[in-house]
Amino acid sequence: MTEAQDERVADLERRFRQGDPRALARALTLVESGHPWGQALLKRLRGQGQAKVVGITGSPGAGKSTLTDRLILEARKRGERVGVLAVDPSSPFTGGAILGDRIRMMRHHQDPGVFIRSMASRGALGGLAGATVAALSLLEAFGFQRIFVETVGVGQSEVDIARVADTTLLVLTPAAGDAVQAFKAGVMEIADIFAVNKFDLPGGERLIQELKGALELSPPRPGGWRPPIYPTVAATGEGVEALFEGLEAHHRHLKEHGLLEAHRLERTRFEVESVIQEWGRRRTQAAEDLVARVARGELTPEEAAWSLLRPEA
Numbered sequence: 001m002t003e004a005q006d007e008r009v010a011d012l013e014r015r016f017r018q019g020d021p022r023a024l025a026r027a028l029t030l031v032e033s034g035h036p037w038g039q040a041l042l043k044r045l046r047g048q049g050q051a052k053v054v055g056i057t058g059s060p061g062a063g064k065s066t067l068t069d070r071l072i073l074e075a076r077k078r079g080e081r082v083g084v085l086a087v088d089p090s091s092p093f094t095g096g097a098i099l100g101d102r103i104r105m106m107r108h109h110q111d112p113g114v115f116i117r118s119m120a121s122r123g124a125l126g127g128l129a130g131a132t133v134a135a136l137s138l139l140e141a142f143g144f145q146r147i148f149v150e151t152v153g154v155g156q157s158e159v160d161i162a163r164v165a166d167t168t169l170l171v172l173t174p175a176a177g178d179a180v181q182a183f184k185a186g187v188m189e190i191a192d193i194f195a196v197n198k199f200d201l202p203g204g205e206r207l208i209q210e211l212k213g214a215l216e217l218s219p220p221r222p223g224g225w226r227p228p229i230y231p232t233v234a235a236t237g238e239g240v241e242a243l244f245e246g247l248e249a250h251h252r253h254l255k256e257h258g259l260l261e262a263h264r265l266e267r268t269r270f271e272v273e274s275v276i277q278e279w280g281r282r283r284t285q286a287a288e289d290l291v292a293r294v295a296r297g298e299l300t301p302e303e304a305a306w307s308l309l310r311p312e313a
């Protein structure tokens with residue numbers, strides 16, 4: 001970077017540290033787009049501050065955004081500053097789900113203690129992008145004490161979020177097939193807490209009994225944690241205070257059993273692996289291009305191998 005660029009990053013960092021939300025928004029954009037300034041900022045800011053990170057996952061329409069909106073209120077009641085990442089697997093051009101999420105959390109827009117940001121996921125299966133995890137570090141450095149990450153449970157994202165969040169909340173509904181889906185996908189094993197949302201609809205009590213049965217058969221969690229199940233009606237806020245207490249209890253459990261550090265390390269591991277994967281993808285592409293050039297007689301196989309494997313200058 002040139003000196004002038006260094007200066008501009010330093011300026012952005014200063015505004016960030018002063019708590020300017022526009023500087024945070026800009027920093028997140030830089031990180032998400034893979035801009036070198038984003039890397040420079042992350043290097044200076046990473047590891048500062050620590051939030052309680054809660055991943056919220058579940059099928060589309062389960063009520064995750066509505067529940068997140070209610071959980072934000074609970075956190076604010078307790079005086080916490082809250083950051084929210086809504087990870088959306090849909091294309092930025094369709095934007096439907098993002099718009100819906102924004103609307104459901106709209107009331108917080110005037111609250112300077114709440115920052116909400118939508119981010120793209122990695123691919124259509126909704127896996128978490130490494131940039132999303134980097135964004136978490138920025139939100140922590142900004143001083144949020146609580147971070148909610150909403151991910152759509154349509155594939156890879158539940159597994160990813162469990163590696164990244166301190167506490168993973170799985171939102172289910174009495175709707176037919178929801179629980180079956182969760183059992184099949186192995187999501188049961190990664191959830192620390194269950195919310196049976198839309199408890200105002202029929203079938204909620206039965207779902208709780210089914211979950212209890214399944215949980216009794218599932219292996220014990222680190223430190224002997226038994227995932228609790230909370231009935232909620234996110235639409236009205238019913239049950240949300242108890243659910244929030246559940247989140248707190250899990251966090252206390254992690255702390256008391258020295259498990260928080262392991263979680264943090266796992267999050268970092270996820271981030272490093274994401275970079276390795278991305279670079280691996282690029283290298284595979286480069287290899288394909290070289291193969292084509294060997295086929296055209298422009299390179300020998302040795303020259304192709306050398307250009308792929310020689311150490312970077």
Ligand SMILES: Nc1nc2c(ncn2[C@@H]2O[C@H](COP(=O)(O)OP(=O)(O)O)[C@@H](O)[C@H]2O)c(=O)[nH]1
Nearest residue numbers: 060061062063064065066197198199233234235
């Ligand atoms: N009946 C009922 N509807 C709910 C409840 N929570 C959310 N909804 C509705 O379910 C729909 C999907 O909610 P949303 O929060 O966008 O779900 P998400 O896709 O999981 O984020 C919306 O129309 C909500 O109003 C609830 O507890 N009961």
Ligand SMILES: [Mg+2]
Nearest residue numbers: 064065101150
């Ligand atoms: Mg949503």
